Amino acid sequence: MCEVGMKLRAEKCRWGCSEIRYLGFLISEKGVRMDDSDLKPILKLKKPENLAELRSLIGVFSYFRRFIRGFAALMAPIYDLTKKESTRDWTEKHDKILEEMKERLTTAPVLATPKFGKPFILETDASGTAIGACLLQENAQKEIHPIAFYSRTLNKHEKNYSVVELEALALVSALKQFRVYLEGAGTSTVITDNSALTSLFRRKDLQGRLARYQIVLQAFDVNIIYRPGKFNKVGDHLSRYPPEEDIQIKAIELKDKISIEKLMEAQKEDKEITNLTKNKEENIQIINGLICGKIQNDWKIIIPAGLKNTIIKEFHEDPLQGAHLGLQRTLEKIKRTMFWKGMTRDITDKIRVCEVCQRRKIVGKHLSREEIYPIEPASRPFDRINIDLLGPIQKSLRGHQYIFVAVDSFSKWAMAVPIRNQTASTIADIFFKEIVCRFGIPSLIITDQGTQFMSSTFQDLAKSLNFRHSLLPLITNQRMD
Structure with missing residues (x-):
């Protein structure tokens, strides 16, 4: 801090704290929770006497809505009182809602800190x-x-x-x-x-x-x-799901042409599968009409030999399933709900001879999984920047027809620069002048798969300045944060 001339005000600093108060909330390594000291005046709230007090009441509760499951549904009758056509009669129903909100606030859960890059x-x-x-x-x-x-x-x-x-x-x-x-x-x-x-x-x-x-x-x-x-109910003191009393099988990710009925019929015609039920194997059970096996403490549907290739084709080629996912992701998707002997070998053999996948490997062999899916959170301002282009729009008097947009992932600070064209050289020039010269070299740049960003000009710039360039999947190129 001394090197860059930064100073700290001692009375505003807290050192060695396991928990700190910020904007009315308490933040720790476990997550964010409500401050009990802020709840005392809220618990003393009484029914509002006029529209101003009613709106104030709604505002107070709305500030803490992130901690309350089903907040909007619970507060709907009170919201209705603010409408022009409402008679604004506060009834016993509204009293119950007020008390219920107080109860939920006092038992609100700790909101855990998200682990980016891990499934939710x-x-x-x-x-x-x-x-x-x-x-x-x-x-x-x-x-x-x-x-x-x-x-x-x-x-x-x-x-x-x-x-x-x-x-x-x-x-x-x-x-x-x-x-x-x-x-x-x-x-x-x-x-x-x-x-x-x-x-x-x-x-x-x-x-x-x-x-x-x-x-x-x-x-x-x-x-x-x-x-x-x-x-499917998450309690107010949520820490884990309640144990299931009934066995539930995850939904089958199949299109309509492979119906549950067709799967049941195919299982009945497969002698190897039917023998499992006849022998009353301990790890075999019929659930919702389907013959399932217990694999690593999870019940999975046993797929008959006649449907193996159809299942692989559905999961690997269907655009709604992901459209030619790689071997590992295809395996993961199928293994979530299904099982058959030698499935890893069968799936591997099918994907290795897939013509579409082979062509993609040639065109995009320089793109790693990490480049396609950047997951690490930004650690400081202008460490990770999202870039996109807007246009063409109506040409300005100075000939500008596109907008170069950049958003800092850490602070959400955004900038927009008008440009005349969207060539790779123009993008590289604007990036260097408006970002590198003003804020320094970022460690990671995230863009879509536009030709400007895929060009050798932009790739050479990334190499010379030594920053990573990651690409978003085509279907996610909708907006930046």
Whole structure:
């Protein structure tokens, strides 16, 4: 600090603390929690006497909504009192909501610090008045802790949606809300209590809003599984999932042409599989009509020989499953729910002779997995910068038709520079003048796979300045944070 002339005010510093107060919250290595001293005046709140007090009450609770699961649904009746057509009659129902909010605030969980680059768990739910979600993650002790909660009320149009559309809306809204966590985190798990949602987005005949939701979903690497409502509840003191009393099998990631009925029929025709049930093997059980085996303490569907190649083709080539994923990721996706003897060898043999994969290896052999999926968080300002181009737009009087956009991942500081063209030399020149000369050389630059950034000009610049250049998957080139 002395070398760069920085000074600290001693009375504002805290050293050797295991926990520190910041913006009304207590932050420690375990995560973020509410400060009990701030709750005392909140617990003394009484029913509002006028509109100003009502809005003040909502504002106080809204500040802590990130700690409250289903906040919007719970507060919906109080929100309704602020509408112009409301008579603003505070009833016993509103008293109960006020007391319930106080109770939830006093028992709010600690929100764990996210581990970027590791898979997350996302629980979503919808009702007739609101949608909500909970983002969770497993820690080193195999305990599942909440990272953040999200909820909002439905508008008058959304209240007319069908049940499936509401559940889909909850899923897509949650993915957008937590996009900064989920991108680059590997395959995350989405848990829903609507079984139709597990296969809905693999259909090719979707129209209207469901088709639009399907496009949004393709930008995320998630595995949607079904868990009945009685098991899909995250308690206020959440630290891990309650043990399941019934055996539940993860949703099968197959398109409609491989139906559950077809799979059941194929199992019955496979003598090797049927013999397992006849012999009453300890690790074999029929679950929801499907013959399953217990593999490493997890029940998985046993795939008959006649469907092996079809399963591999579906998971490897289907664009909704990922479209020609590599060997390891294809293996991981299939192994989550299925099993057959020699599956690793069979999958490896199929992918090695895939023509599309071979062509991709030639074109993109210089792109490593790490380059495609940058996951490490920024450690300081201007250490990691996202770059993108906007345009063409209407040409200005000075001939500018594009905008060079850069966002610092650490501070979220953004800059926009008008440019006349989007050639590689122009991009390299603007990058050097506006970023390197002003803020120094970053350690990592993240871009899409535009020709300007893939060019030898930009690659040579990266080598000469010694910064890493990472590329986003094509389907995720939507916006930067």
